[in-house]
Amino acid sequence: MGPFDRAAQEAAALALMRAGNTPGAEARLRTLLAEDPGDARSLALLAHCRFEAKDKRGGLALAREAARIEPDDPLVRSTLTFALQSGRPNRKAQAEALRLAEEAAADAPENADALFALAVARLQANRHIRFNGDALSRNVVAARDLFDDAERFARDYPDLINLAELRLQQWDYPAAESLARRAMTLDPTQAHPFRILAECALAAKRPEEAYDLALEALRLAPGSRDVLRLLARVLSRRRGLTRALSPGVDWMVEMDRGGLVALLALMAALGAVFSYALSFDLARIAQGESPALLVSAATGAALLYALACYIAALRVRLRIRRDLKRIALPDF
Numbered sequence: 001m002g003p004f005d006r007a008a009q010e011a012a013a014l015a016l017m018r019a020g021n022t023p024g025a026e027a028r029l030r031t032l033l034a035e036d037p038g039d040a041r042s043l044a045l046l047a048h049c050r051f052e053a054k055d056k057r058g059g060l061a062l063a064r065e066a067a068r069i070e071p072d073d074p075l076v077r078s079t080l081t082f083a084l085q086s087g088r089p090n091r092k093a094q095a096e097a098l099r100l101a102e103e104a105a106a107d108a109p110e111n112a113d114a115l116f117a118l119a120v121a122r123l124q125a126n127r128h129i130r131f132n133g134d135a136l137s138r139n140v141v142a143a144r145d146l147f148d149d150a151e152r153f154a155r156d157y158p159d160l161i162n163l164a165e166l167r168l169q170q171w172d173y174p175a176a177e178s179l180a181r182r183a184m185t186l187d188p189t190q191a192h193p194f195r196i197l198a199e200c201a202l203a204a205k206r207p208e209e210a211y212d213l214a215l216e217a218l219r220l221a222p223g224s225r226d227v228l229r230l231l232a233r234v235l236s237r238r239r240g241l242t243r244a245l246s247p248g249v250d251w252m253v254e255m256d257r258g259g260l261v262a263l264l265a266l267m268a269a270l271g272a273v274f275s276y277a278l279s280f281d282l283a284r285i286a287q288g289e290s291p292a293l294l295v296s297a298a299t300g301a302a303l304l305y306a307l308a309c310y311i312a313a314l315r316v317r318l319r320i321r322r323d324l325k326r327i328a329l330p331d332f
Contacts, residue, residue, distance in 0.1 A: 006032065006039075013045055018157070018190065020221060022052045040070035044079035051086055059083055074114070077104050081117050085124055098125045105146075112154040116162055119146035151179065157186045164196050173200040191221035195230060202234055210234045215323055228253050232316050252313035253320075267306050274299040 009032055016025035026049040032042045043066035050059035063083035066076045077100055084097035101121035104114040122143045147166060154160050164179035177200040184193040194217035201210035211234045218227045232253045252263065277299055281291035 006036075010041060010045070013042075017045070017048065017052075018187075022049050025049055026053075038069055040066040040073055040076050043069070044073075044076045047079050047083060051083070056083075056086060059086070074104065074108065074111075078113060078117055081121065085120060094121070094125045097121050110153050112150040112156070112159040112163070115146045115150035115153065116159065116166075119143040119150065122146070151175070154179070154182075157183050157190070160186070161190075161192050161196075164193070168196055168199055171203075173203050176200055189220065191217040191224060191227065194220065195224075195227055198230055198234070202230075207234050215320070215327060218320070219324060219327060228320070231320055232313075235316050235319065249309050249313045249316060252309055253316050255313075263306075263310065267303065267310065270299060270303050270306065274303050 009028060013025045013028045013032075016022075016028065026046060029042050029046045029049065032039055033046065036042075043062050047059045047062035047066065050056075050062060060083045063076075063080040066073075067080045070076050081097050081100045081104070084093045084100070098118075098121045101114070101118040105111070105118040108114045120143075147163070150159065151163050151167075154163055160179050160183035164176045164183060167173075167176035167179060176196055180193040180196040180200070183190070184197075194213050198210045198213035198217060201207075201213060211231065214227055214230045214234060218224060218231065221227060232249055236249070252260070255263070274296060277292075277296035281293060281296050284291045
């Protein structure tokens with residue numbers, strides 16, 4: 001395979017990863033590696049796929065193998081930094097990640113991804129490496145400045161989304177919204193910008209706008225648990241009962257059909273326990289004895305809460321499904 005074809009295959013794998021199709025990207029990368037086992041960039045991208053699949057040990061091993069082959073490649077170096085930061089936290093790993101991030105930022109001082117990685121590495125190092133008070137404060141301030149610089153230099157979609165997520169976590173909603181809109185202009189087919197904009201609209205107490213944005217995010221990323229939970233939170237702003245039951249409703253909204261059926265079976269078993277406990281207490285009362293109310297009261301309260309959450313979650317799911325059909329694109 002020539003260099004042009006290899007670059008096209010790598011771009012296709014990146015597009016699949018961005019679209020959330022990690023298995024498809026991994027299959028394409030393994031095909032590339034079958035032809036050239038020493039392709040460091042494919043190994044680095046495969047490491048990201050392994051991390052998406054929750055295989056941290058395998059991802060770190062692939063990242064180290066890629067770094068052994070091409071230690072100076074920016075993608076390879078950033079992948080190893082990410083792998084070290086995402087693995088089991090310890091002082092040695094965080095120190096190595098900080099060193100790699102500092103080298104990458106020194107080589108590319110206007111690269112938003114390198115600056116972002118260095119800021120994260122410094123914050124992570126604060127948690128695992130002992131600094132005195134002054135050094136700790138300087139590291140935190142330096143990390144904030146690096147995030148600001150990364151925002152100023154960000155031009156690519158992944159950099160903009162990473163920074164938008166960061167600003168969202170910092171409750172800086174205007175900055176998060178601005179970054180998400182910039183990312184949307186680069187790729188309007190991705191769900192992430194719509195979800196971030198929905199979070200910002202919800203924080204600004206615009207639930208109708210937040211619902212429409214989150215619904216579009218779900219259309220672009222069907223079955224996304226984060227978006228389903230967001231939609232449930234938006235709907236809870238309109239109904240006081242759903243808001244009171246939000247922890248249970250959020251959990252049930254993201255379930256598949258098998259999970260809902262299993263939950264029904266668990267509630268049936270809980271109902272049987274409640275029925276037996278209630279019959280036992282009534283029998284003791286009939287015999288003039290004191291009832292043991294603890295089990296019947298606890299199971300009754302749990303059953304009532306579970307039923308209320310289940311019914312509320314079903315209503316939310318039906319509402320979301322109905323509205324998704326309303327905005328679905330026609331079949332051509």
